[in-house]
Amino acid sequence: MRLSVLQHSPALGETDANLAAVRETLDGATFDLLVLPELFASGYFFHSTAQVEALAEPVPGGPTTAALIEMARAGGGHVCGGLVERAGGRLYNSAVLAGPDGWIGTYRKLHLFYQESRWFTPGDAPPAVYDLGAARVGMLICFDWRYPEVARMLALQGAQLLLHPANLVQPHCQAAMVTRSLENRVFIATANRIGTEAQPGGESLTFTGRSQIIDPQGHLLAQAEPREPALLEVSIDPAQADDKSITGTDHLFENRRPEHYGILTAPVN
Numbered sequence: 712m713r714l715s716v717l718q719h720s721p722a723l724g725e726t727d728a729n730l731a732a733v734r735e736t737l738d739g740a741t742f743d744l745l746v747l748p749e750l751f752a753s754g755y756f757f758h759s760t761a762q763v764e765a766l767a768e769p770v771p772g773g774p775t776t777a778a779l780i781e782m783a784r785a786g787g788g789h790v791c792g793g794l795v796e797r798a799g800g801r802l803y804n805s806a807v808l809a810g811p812d813g814w815i816g817t818y819r820k821l822h823l824f825y826q827e828s829r830w831f832t833p834g835d836a837p838p839a840v841y842d843l844g845a846a847r848v849g850m851l852i853c854f855d856w857r858y859p860e861v862a863r864m865l866a867l868q869g870a871q872l873l874l875h876p877a878n879l880v881q882p883h884c885q886a887a888m889v890t891r892s893l894e895n896r897v898f899i900a901t902a903n904r905i906g907t908e909a910q911p912g913g914e915s916l917t918f919t920g921r922s923q924i925i926d927p928q929g930h931l932l933a934q935a936e937p938r939e940p941a942l943l944e945v946s947i948d949p950a951q952a953d954d955k956s957i958t959g960t961d962h963l964f965e966n967r968r969p970e971h972y973g974i975l976t977a978p979v980n
């Protein structure tokens with residue numbers, strides 16, 4: 712399958728202009744699956760709940776989901792990207808998966824980063840796997856990478872490819888995802904952003920770029936530059952992720968010892 716990852720620098724609060732810029736970048740590109748960054752049309756470093764409320768939208772039914780569906784139709788495949796979701800009076804940092812026939816699924820970020828908990832409610836459900844025909848995929852969002860349980864839950868449900876919209880500001884994720892890939896024998900597509908955003912108080916965040924695609928053996932198939940926009944494209948065989956056999960006797964999943972892993976789900980005192 713042809714897998715694409717877009718890296719760009721959206722302007723904070725300029726949803727319409729950011730969507731138009733993504734359409735222009737795609738410029739007739741076709742793909743089986745395209746991954747866009749976290750909050751790719753709204754920007755990231757908000758300063759008030761009112762600001763986030765103004766950018767929030769229902770899923771499906773909001774303009775960013777409509778744009779994802781339109782991109783899926785134009786590109787002839789599926790598209791995943793992040794947005795501010797409004798649901799039941801709450802705001803979520805969500806990733807949406809869409810295809811030419813419409814909305815397919817939403818993942819609400821479980822592990823919020825830094826100031827995100829000022830406006831977002833953490834996700835309320837475990838991540839799910841979607842069979843797109845070309846691949847079985849699951850979504851995680853940015854800081855979820857710090858919690859290996861998220862990638863593991865997806866891999867245990869049969870995901871071959873993890874879709875990872877991100878707005879990374881710390882330097883470790885790109886290298887750590889090689890380990891997530893080796894731990895789970897899955898492809899991982901991280902779509903990160905570039906640029907800097909500042910709050911009125913003066914604090915700013917600079918995003919680290921280096922969007923990447925990793926294969927189930929931990930090989931880097933493609934990586935963007937830290938400060939340049941990019942549209943990565945690779946051809947992958949998702950079935951490679953179905954082979955969990957490390958040696959003839961070491962099977963990644965069959966040799967797990969979940970009866971001894973209870974502490975992983977126990978609350979921390």
Ligand code: ACM
Nearest residue numbers: 824853854878879
């Ligand atoms: C992040 O979760 N956006 C770092």
